[in-house]
Amino acid sequence: MSTSALTGPSAEVRPAHGPGRGPSRGTSRGPGGVLWLAWRQSRVAVRTMVIPALLAALVLITMHVLIQDRVETMRRIGCLETGVWDLTCQVQSGRIGMLSWMFMNIVQPAVTAVPVLLGMFLGGPLLAQEYESGTLRVVLAQSVAPHRWLAARLAVPGAVVLLLSAVLSALTSWVWRSDMVRGTWSFDPPFQGFTYPVLGTVPVAWALFGTALGVLVGQLVRRTVIAVLVSGAAVVLAHAVMLAVRPFFWPLVEEEQGYNNRLGGFAQPTNAWLVEHGVVLADGTRLTNAECAISSDVCAAAPTSWGQYHPVSHFVPIQLVETGLLLVLTALVVTTVFRRLTRAGV
């Protein structure tokens, strides 16, 4: 039977996806082989992700049930009617307040940190370990094409990250929508620091991007411990950059108001994100709030205030722009990882 030199008929008979090795026994395998290996290699990581995700889901559902139960109790007693506020109402609203505090100060920061943790402990070591211990050479010395192995190696944990982050984001969005933003006893505008990154599509995109960035860092540094640390720093840095550019994902609404001294200047609509504000002097010059701190007398006398803000209706467009941007970046990072696998050598 021929080897590589023969082209034409024999090349067409050969299965396109597998290395045809003449008439040797055994059939060329489909994606099953690399998927098994990828699953075996990801097993521990998947377990480590699923258990905390299930716990978080349980906590969120419990929170929702408890809050709704308290709200129902208060409605039954009539706490919302004027003049009926008594000690029971006080106790119930205190409990709701405590649950809301936990959601905003524990759950939200924890969920915001998920992409950083994924970059550090899933993405970073994923290839760094293979390079460091030399097992990558073993895999690449098998018959399977390197990019097919890498595709499976990334797809298996990637699919789990996608699924779990989607479920988690759906739950945090649901609890926030039903118990926080509409709740009578809590105030949690959507653009706020730890609130925005746990709502909608953004957590899913961040989870995928954090993981991918970690994989690239691991491939570049090829040392597990360094990969963990650098990946964490890289994802945090990406968060910081995103925070700085996020206001410009959608055109800002600009408005002037009569100077409102009682509210400290410009008053934005409910749940809006006030990006920049200040005063307009009599001659029409605008001063930002920071500039006012220097010349407070001039500002106090100003007749008008101005503000640039995103109303709550900009929330979904901004989320979609950020999600799109992150997915494009993720694709770029993954492409780079694929290119480097065969070009950089092992």
Place this chain on the structure above:
Amino acid sequence: MADTTSVPGAAIPAEDRPAVEAVGLGKRYRRDLWALHDCTFTVPAGRICGVVGANGAGKSTLLTLAARLIEPTEGELRVFGEALSTPESRARVAYVTQEKPLYPSFTVAETLRVGRELNPGWDEETAQRVIDMGELPGRARIGALSGGQRTRVALALALGKRAELLLLDEPMSDLDPLARHELMGVLMAEAAERGTTILVSSHILPELDGVIDHLLLVQAGRIRLAGDLEEILDGHQLLTGVADGAELPAGTAVERRVRGRQVTALLHTGEPVDGPWESTRPSLEELLLAYLRTPLPTAVTAPDREAVA
């Protein structure tokens, strides 16, 4: 370029094509660190070729290049006539690296399954036989095995692949003499049965004696000797004589050692030498030691370490 490389190969029937063919091959790791430089040699198919050299001579780099895990900086390396890596060529080459890396959390059985899942021509019987000879239980975790046991699993993985070219980098260095002897036997039986070409690097010289029939002597990143072992040995002679006797023939002495009044010299010539000398055919070990003790005449930037990951 494509014409000059593929046409001569296509004209030769597959079975007569050399297993490994290097032309001006070189690999540079950092700016001035040539691990290999200007190497030209041929290893015919079916040979068991010893790749010999001091630590850091470039043996691992040579094998890593042949395994297509790194790209050459200069020149060309053809494996069964192919200059580039294709899915087909990957299936024809098996490689056991010096460190024998394996996934520590996998069991022995799972490691063999990696071979089964990723290689279309997998030979479970051969792989399992190598494992069984070492009495390794399938459920033993790789991380719990000794170095020698891990070597056995790595060799089983390579042999199960049924490759036509087997690249072994210091395969036996951490095996006890019994296991070394036994695994060498398995390798030789496989090679004889299937005509597998083997490139085996080693600095344990007795390990190669009586096993190899082809030689590549790598010294400071260059090929010092390459060819059929018998021809190389026939082309050398070991002379013994008295120090103040006749002069050695010019230009052929590889090494000359004086011990008291006794002189021993290795000559790179098959022609009989006149003078008060006693001439013998060198053994493999004598030949290699003489070369290894003598640095190359031309100064070459010596790589300070073996191929690094």
